[in-house]
Amino acid sequence: MSDASLITPDARPGRPRKFRAATAEAAPARLALIGIALTGVAILILAPLATVFAEALADGWAAALASLTKPDARSAIQLTLLITAIALPLNAAFGVAAAWLITKFDFRGKAFLITLIDLPFSVSPVVAGLCIVLLFGANSLIGGWLVAHGLPIVFAIPGIVLATVFVTFPFVARELIPVMIEQGRTEEEVALTLGASGWRVFWTVTLPNIRWALLYGALLCTARAMGEFGAVAVVSGKIRGKTATMPITIEMLYNEYLSVAAFSMAAALTALALITLTLKTALELRHADQLAAIRRH
Template sequence: MAMAHRPRAVGDTPWVRRTLIGAGLLLTLLFLLAPVAVVFVQAFQAGLAAYFSNLASPDTLHAIWLTVLTAVVVVPVNVVFGIAAAWAVTRFAFRGKRLLVTIIELPFSISPIVAGVIYLFLYGAQGLLGPWLQEHGIRIMFSIPAIILVSLFVTSPFVARELIAFMQTQSSEDEEAARSLGASAWQMFWRVTLPNIRWALLYGAILCTARSIGEFGAVSVVSGNIRGQTNTLPLQVELLYNDYNAAGAFAAASVLALIGLVTIVIKALVEQFGPEAHDRRA
C-alpha cells in the first residue's frame, strides 16, 4: 500500500523554508540575543572584581532588596486575587460578569505612566485622599507603600487572566463530585481545584514576578526616585547611567537580564511538564 503524502502548502519549497528560518534566526540574534549579550559583556568588561564591587554599592544593594521585597509582597497578593477572580468568573453566573473581566484586564490597556499618575492624583499631597492622609500622619507617595501599591495594580491581571482562561476549559465535574461526597468548600479547593489549576497558577505567578521586578514606568512616578531609599533596580540602572557610571549601570542591568533569563527557563519548564505537554505525550 502506497504511503499517503502530506499535501504541500503553497510556497512550501526548500529555499522558502531556509529563507524564513534564516531570517528568523538573524532577527533573533540582532534584536534579542545581541542586546542581552552586550549587557553581560559591558558588565564584566572591567573584570569580576569591578563587577561585584559595583553590585556591592549600598544604593544598588538597597535597590535589589527593595525590588525583591516588592515582588515578595505583590506576587502572593495577586495569586490570592487571581484565584478568587477566576473562581467567581468561571464557577458562578451573575450580572456584570463581562464587566468584571474587563475591569480585571484594565491594567493591560493603561500605560504604566498613566497608572502612576492616577495614584499620584489619589494619594499625593494635592490628590483626592492626600489631605486626609496628611491629617492622620499617613504617607504613601514617594515611599515603599506607593511602589507596592502601583506594582499591585500593573501586575494584577497576570494570574487572574491565566486562571480564567484555563478554568473555562475545565468542567466542574470533579468539584461537584467532591461536594456530593460531603467535602466542604475548603476541602474541595485544596484537594480538587488547586491540584487541577496548579500549572496555570504557577505560570501566572512567574509572569507576575517578572513584571513586578522589571516594572519601571509606574514606579518611577510614585517612588520619587530617592537615591538609596525608593529606587528599585530598574530605576537604579537609569540613575547610574545618568551619573555616567556605565559599569555600575550594566552590572545592575545584568541582574535584571539574569532574572529575565531564569524566568524564560522556568516558563519553558512549566510548558514542558505542564498539562499541555502531558496531553501531547498521551
C-alpha cells in the same frame, strides 16, 4: 498533474507526523523564512542580552560585583525583592478569586469584568502611576489625610507596591481562567455532593488541578513586578537608598554616566528574567497537559 504531487510530504502513509506542517512550501522558501526569523531574533533579542553582560563586564568581574555591593545598590536590590514579595501573594490571591468567580458562576457584567482585568496591558504605566499620585498624593483628599496620620503612600513603599500591583495584577488571573474553563465545574460539584465543605473542595479538588497554571502565572507576575519601571518611576520619587528600585537605580546610574554600574544592575535583572523564563519553559514542557488550555485561549 501526477497523483504524487497531491500528497503532501507529511500525509504520506507510514511516515509519522512530526509536526503540524500542512503547508508544503518549496524548501528555499522555508529556509528563507526560517533564516529571517533567526536573524531577527539574533539582532533584536540575543544581541541586546549579550550587550548587557558585555557592558557590565567591560571593566572585569571585580568592578561589576563591587558596583552591586555598594550600599545604594544593595538597598535597591532589597527593595525590589521586598516589593515583589508583597505584590506576588496579593496578585495570586486576587487571581484565584477572580478565576473562581469568572469560571464557576454566571452573572451579569462578567464580560466587562474580563475586559477590565486586561486594562493594565493597554494602559501606559505612566498613566497608572499618575492615577495613583492623583488619588494618594499629599495634595489629594485621601493622601492628605493619610500623610497627616503618618502613612504617606506616594514617594514611599506603599505607593511602589500599589503601582506594581496595578501593572501586574492580570497575570495570575489570565493564566488560571482558561485552565479552569476547560476543567469545568463537575469535579467541584461532585465533591460538594459527597459532603465536602467549600474550602475543602478548593484545597483538595481545585488547587491540585490548577497548581501548575498558578505557578506559571506567578512566574510571569514575578518577572514583570521586578522589572516595572514607568509606573514606579512616577510614584517613587527616586529617593536613593529608600524608594529607588533596581530599574530606577539603573536609570539614575545611567544618567550619571556610571555605565558599568548601570549595566551591572541591568545584568542582575536580566539574569533574574532569564531564570524566570527558563523555569517557565521547563514548566511548559513538563506540564504541557495542564498548561495547554492557556495556549488555546
